[in-house]
Amino acid sequence: MGHLYYLAGPPASGKRTVGKALSALTGAALLDNHLWNDPIFRAYGADGISPLPAQVFELAEAVRQLSLKALIMAPRGHSHVLTNYLSDSPGAAGAVEQLRGIAADRGAVFVPVWLSCPVDQLAQRVVRPERQERLKLRDPVQLRDLLIRRGNLSAPPDAIRIDTSQVEPSDAALLIVSHAGALF
Structure with missing residues (x-):
């Protein structure tokens, strides 16, 4: 049975980094x-x-x-494994439900994962040079403004929540597959 892992979190919360670890662990x-x-x-x-x-x-x-x-x-x-930043705005919850529906239609397990990180650490991470290669947001002032203006969509009740300032990406991947019942 397939899985559709959905990693949501603010810019610089480690969505891609955790996603790479999850992909390496599961083959997704x-x-x-x-x-x-x-x-x-x-x-x-x-x-x-x-x-x-x-x-x-x-x-x-x-x-x-x-x-x-x-x-x-x-x-x-x-x-x-899909990643995204979802603001607390009209329609954002629709993205979650769209993916939940796609997973159901495919007979896959939908695994929502909400990543968080303190804003001060996000601001430190956002300026890292490797973010330029992927054309990611790199301005801490814009990051803070974005989070104040648009916020983060609240996690659905079935989501696993992970603070990436407290957990290494490989450990986060293990937590996710354990939560999903996808351990081999």
């Missing part, structure tokens, strides 16, 4: 949010510092939806 395909964001961000000329217009995010969402169509077509036994 990692589809992190920058997989569909980066082609659009790169074409636009994003630098991770300058704010992006809403239209750029709309285009990235269109690429995300096409990627989800491919995921739906994947063989039933295949597992996937």
Whole structure:
């Protein structure tokens, strides 16, 4: 039986890092949010510092939806790890329910994972040079503003919650597969 692991958390909370550890542990395909964001961000000329217009995010969402169509077509036994930042805004909970529905349609176990980290640590992480390669947000002022203005979507009741300031990525991956009952 396949699993659909959904890692949600603020920028710099370690979604991709934990996702890579989870993928290595389970063999699940990692589809992190920058997989569909980066082609659009790169074409636009994003630098991770300058704010992006809403239209750029709309285009990235269109690429995300096409990627989800491919995921739906994947063989039933295949597992996937998806990552995303979900603000506390109208429609954000719909993204969770969309993936929950996709997992159900595929006969996969849906595993929501909510990552957190203190804002001061997020601000320290966001400036790391490796974030530039993936065109990720790299301005601590913008990060703080984003979290104040948009917040984080509350975790659904069935989510496992992990504070990435307290747990190494490999240990987080073990917690996730244990929670999902996916240990070999």
